[in-house]
Structures are given as C-alpha cells and as structure tokens.
Amino acid sequence: MAGLHRFANPGTFVRISAKVLPWLAGLTAILIGVGLYQALLVAPPEAYQGNVARIMYLHVPSAWNAMMIYGAMAVASATWLIWKHPVADVAAQASAPIGAMFTLTALLTGSLWGKPTWGTFWVWDARITSVTIMLFIYFGYIALRAAIEDGERSAKAGAILALVGSVNLPIIHYSVVWWNTLHQPASVLRAGGPAIVASMLVPLLLLACGFTTYYLTLLIWRMQREIVGRRVRSLRVLQAQG
Amino acid sequence: MDAISDYLAMGGFAAYVWPAYVITVGAMVGMIVVTLRDLRRDRKALAELEAQNPMRNARRAARATQTTGIAGPEGDDRIDP
Amino acid sequence: MTRKRQRMIYVVAGMVALGFATGLVLFSLGDNLVFFYSPTDVLQKGAPANRTFRIGGLVEMGSVEHVAADQVRFVVTDTANTMKVSYQGVLPSLFREGQGVVAEGRVDAAGVFVAQQVLAKHDETYMPPEVVDALKKSGEWRGN
The missing domain is CATH 2.40.50.140 (Nucleic acid-binding proteins)
Structure with missing residues (x-):
C-alpha cells in the first residue's frame, strides 16, 4: 500500500513522469514513423480491396486505442472512487479527450473505408452504433467535468459516468459475434491465429503500439497541465480570499 | 514521375486513402500542439503567482493539492489563515 | 481501511448490477439489434x-x-x-x-x-494478390 501511495502524490508523479517522457516521445516517433512508412510504401495492396485497404492501418489502431483508453479511464475512475488518489482522477480526466479523438478518427477513417468497399459511408450496424455510443459517453464525460466546478463533486460524477459507460466495452468487442453486422469478425485476436499476412500485420501492430505510446506521452503532458492548472486555480482562490 | 503520380492515385482510391491519413495524423499532431501550448501558459501563470508571495503561496498550494488533489474551496478549510 | 473497503464493495456491487441489467436489456432486445436476416x-x-x-x-x-x-x-x-x-x-x-x-x-x-x-x-482475411494466386495454384483456395 505504501508503494502505491507514493504515486498518489502529484509531486512524485511529476518527477517520475519527467524522466520517462523523453523516452516515450522518442519511441512514439520511431514506431509511428516506421509504421507509416510500412503502411504506405512497404505493405502490398490487398487482393480484393487494393490500396483502399491501407486505411486499415489507421482505422484499426484508432479503434483499439479508443477502447483501451476508455478501459484505462474506467480503471483510474474506480481507483479514485475507492482510494481517492488524486493522481488517478487527473489521469482519468486527462485521458478522455485523447480517447474521444481516437474514437472520432476510427469512425471517420471507417466511413472513408466503407464507402468504396461496402458501398456506404454509414450504416447503423451493431459495431458502428456501439462505438458511436462510446464517442458520446466521452463527450458527456468531458462536458460533465467542465460543468461541475467543485473539484471533489466533479471527480465523483465523472468517475461514476465512466464506470457506467464501461459496460459498452464488451458490447463493442463482441458486437460482431453476437449480432449480424456489416463488420467482419476479428482478424488479429482470434482462435487459430491472425487471418492477415505478416507484411500487413507488421505495419498494423507498429501503428497500434505507436498510438499507445502516443497516448502515454500525451497523457503525461495533459496530466502535468492538469496538475499545474489546478494549482493555479487554488492559488487564485487563496489570493482572492487575501 | 509516372511512378509517383501512380502511387499518389492509390489505384483510384486517392480520395479515400489520403483524407484518412491527413485527418488522423492531423488530429494527433494538433492535440499535442494544443496541450503543449496550454501547459506552457499554465506554467507561466503558476510562476507569476508564486513570485507574488513565494513562501506562503507555495506551501499552501502544495498542501491543498496534496490533501485533496483538488484545488477547490473544500481544500481551503484545512489551511490555517 | 474499512471505509476504503466499503467503497470498494459499493463499486464492485454497482458494476455487477449494471452488467446484469445490461445483459437483460440486450437479451430482451435480441432480434431487434440484428442488422440483417439470413x-x-x-x-x-x-x-x-x-x-x-x-x-x-x-x-x-x-x-x-x-x-x-x-x-x-x-x-x-x-x-x-x-x-x-x-x-x-x-x-x-x-x-x-x-x-x-x-x-x-x-x-x-x-x-x-x-x-x-x-x-x-468483407471477410476477416487480408492477403496480397500474390498469395491469392499461390493459393489458387495449389488448390487450397476456397473463395472464387
């Protein structure tokens, strides 16, 4: 327990994160740089879809990370509710806009991929509908945190919303199994191994990992900003009181 | 030249592939730019506030953020005036 | 420690109830969520x-x-x-x-x-054209 409490201290977080940050940022640049090069220049065109399948290298990592970030936000929210670690609340709040951005890019790239292949920009199949619901939960979370000024109440309301919304995560994942959808079943995480050749799997995994380290890098920056911002606000309040 | 324009045409799917890459990379870069701009602005504001009353403010702020992590009115009751 | 324990029980119980309720709703919606019929x-x-x-x-x-x-x-x-x-x-x-x-x-x-x-x-397999050709040649191909 004592070990965990060390990280609950914003000062400790700021010190440790400053050391990790340059490594994470460098790793992100390498992973995404090599990943984009592989995706656009090395990977072969898909047999039936041709070059339009290159959208997959952005669509799938965006969608995976949007869900992973939601999971991280839910865990951080539960941690805050139970142990009241202030850093956990800062992490949840700082994650939401990044997750919302990846949800949005997953939907937009999916739409651009769907038009030439399926024949439509948008359908209300179970996968697209459940991901759209996740986008609105992200938006709702961001709006809720902004609307409640009292820090403790804002954190509590946000944490409860994040936990309630997490029931959507298994629905998104299993939507292609439980219901008939226009989406294909999982290609990578499936029994019997990935149904995708190595030359296409490599850029996909590089970009998926690159998006995750991008999230961690940006998360540290956003958490630092949130901690500094909260300190600024508290000082202004103290100053106003004389 | 032909090889390059062939490549950019993406087998006739240029209108779908390139916007997808521009939107995704643009959003990711844009979010970093906005975050770093805000971080710099808030750090400057904090430095200015602490310079106005260095000892007392720094101690108070550190305690306020450490006990609740939340810089709100409820944190203030715990600090002696 | 007891208050933390209590909060943990609330969070876990809340999530279990929520999961159960969601499961019931999905189960009762059943066919209405189906995108197409066979x-x-x-x-x-x-x-x-x-x-x-x-x-x-x-x-x-x-x-x-x-x-x-x-x-x-x-x-x-x-x-x-x-x-x-x-x-x-x-x-x-x-x-x-x-x-x-x-x-x-x-x-x-x-x-x-x-x-x-x-x-x-689309199905879940992604292959370059050469692999499709090779599969057709070896008679392993089950598509068209």
Whole structure:
C-alpha cells in the first residue's frame, strides 16, 4: 500500500513522469514513423480491396486505442472512487479527450473505408452504433467535468459516468459475434491465429503500439497541465480570499 | 514521375486513402500542439503567482493539492489563515 | 481501511448490477439489434410484409446475371437456404460471387427479393494478390 501511495502524490508523479517522457516521445516517433512508412510504401495492396485497404492501418489502431483508453479511464475512475488518489482522477480526466479523438478518427477513417468497399459511408450496424455510443459517453464525460466546478463533486460524477459507460466495452468487442453486422469478425485476436499476412500485420501492430505510446506521452503532458492548472486555480482562490 | 503520380492515385482510391491519413495524423499532431501550448501558459501563470508571495503561496498550494488533489474551496478549510 | 473497503464493495456491487441489467436489456432486445436476416431466418419466420428489411449471406457461385445495363440478378445463400435477389443500381467494388453481401429491400409477389441497396461484406482475411494466386495454384483456395 505504501508503494502505491507514493504515486498518489502529484509531486512524485511529476518527477517520475519527467524522466520517462523523453523516452516515450522518442519511441512514439520511431514506431509511428516506421509504421507509416510500412503502411504506405512497404505493405502490398490487398487482393480484393487494393490500396483502399491501407486505411486499415489507421482505422484499426484508432479503434483499439479508443477502447483501451476508455478501459484505462474506467480503471483510474474506480481507483479514485475507492482510494481517492488524486493522481488517478487527473489521469482519468486527462485521458478522455485523447480517447474521444481516437474514437472520432476510427469512425471517420471507417466511413472513408466503407464507402468504396461496402458501398456506404454509414450504416447503423451493431459495431458502428456501439462505438458511436462510446464517442458520446466521452463527450458527456468531458462536458460533465467542465460543468461541475467543485473539484471533489466533479471527480465523483465523472468517475461514476465512466464506470457506467464501461459496460459498452464488451458490447463493442463482441458486437460482431453476437449480432449480424456489416463488420467482419476479428482478424488479429482470434482462435487459430491472425487471418492477415505478416507484411500487413507488421505495419498494423507498429501503428497500434505507436498510438499507445502516443497516448502515454500525451497523457503525461495533459496530466502535468492538469496538475499545474489546478494549482493555479487554488492559488487564485487563496489570493482572492487575501 | 509516372511512378509517383501512380502511387499518389492509390489505384483510384486517392480520395479515400489520403483524407484518412491527413485527418488522423492531423488530429494527433494538433492535440499535442494544443496541450503543449496550454501547459506552457499554465506554467507561466503558476510562476507569476508564486513570485507574488513565494513562501506562503507555495506551501499552501502544495498542501491543498496534496490533501485533496483538488484545488477547490473544500481544500481551503484545512489551511490555517 | 474499512471505509476504503466499503467503497470498494459499493463499486464492485454497482458494476455487477449494471452488467446484469445490461445483459437483460440486450437479451430482451435480441432480434431487434440484428442488422440483417439470413435466407433461413426469412424462410422460418416469414418475410415482413410492407416493410423493408435486410438479408445477408454469400453470393452463390455462378448465380450473377446482368440482365440489363445496371440491372443484376443473383442468389444469396447461407449454404442451407437461398433467396433470389434482383437489383438495379451500382454495385460496390467488393461485390463478387462467393463473397458476403447485405441487401436492403422487400420481397415481391413472385418471392424475389427486390433490393434498393446492396452492400458488400468483407471477410476477416487480408492477403496480397500474390498469395491469392499461390493459393489458387495449389488448390487450397476456397473463395472464387
């Protein structure tokens, strides 16, 4: 327990994160740089879809990370509710806009991929509908945190919303199994191994990992900003009181 | 030249592939730019506030953020005036 | 420690209740969340009258017939049952025999599904053209 409490201290977080940050940022640049090069220049065109399948290298990592970030936000929210670690609340709040951005890019790239292949920009199949619901939960979370000024109440309301919304995560994942959808079943995480050749799997995994380290890098920056911002606000309040 | 324009045409799917890459990379870069701009602005504001009353403010702020992590009115009751 | 324990129990109990409630809602919604019906579903439950719905399955091999400029007829199969489909319009680029397809429309008096929209469905395998050629050569290929 004592070990965990060390990280609950914003000062400790700021010190440790400053050391990790340059490594994470460098790793992100390498992973995404090599990943984009592989995706656009090395990977072969898909047999039936041709070059339009290159959208997959952005669509799938965006969608995976949007869900992973939601999971991280839910865990951080539960941690805050139970142990009241202030850093956990800062992490949840700082994650939401990044997750919302990846949800949005997953939907937009999916739409651009769907038009030439399926024949439509948008359908209300179970996968697209459940991901759209996740986008609105992200938006709702961001709006809720902004609307409640009292820090403790804002954190509590946000944490409860994040936990309630997490029931959507298994629905998104299993939507292609439980219901008939226009989406294909999982290609990578499936029994019997990935149904995708190595030359296409490599850029996909590089970009998926690159998006995750991008999230961690940006998360540290956003958490630092949130901690500094909260300190600024508290000082202004103290100053106003004389 | 032909090889390059062939490549950019993406087998006739240029209108779908390139916007997808521009939107995704643009959003990711844009979010970093906005975050770093805000971080710099808030750090400057904090430095200015602490310079106005260095000892007392720094101690108070550190305690306020450490006990609740939340810089709100409820944190203030715990600090002696 | 007891207060933390208490909060942990609240959070866990809340999540269990929520999961249970969601499961019940999904279970009761059942078929309403289905994006399309298979030919077997339509045969067993009957086609909804006066309402458009979607059928999905594979385009049966050798069934595609271009009857006019942009008028096409094909058969959708789920390997157990089949349904005749007629469609006027532009087909998506992934439409081909042996591949998945979802059509929206209604059944006419002759029992033919008249589609207003045809969407192609991709499967989960991603391969470069050379691999498809190699698979066809070695006789391992099960597509078209």
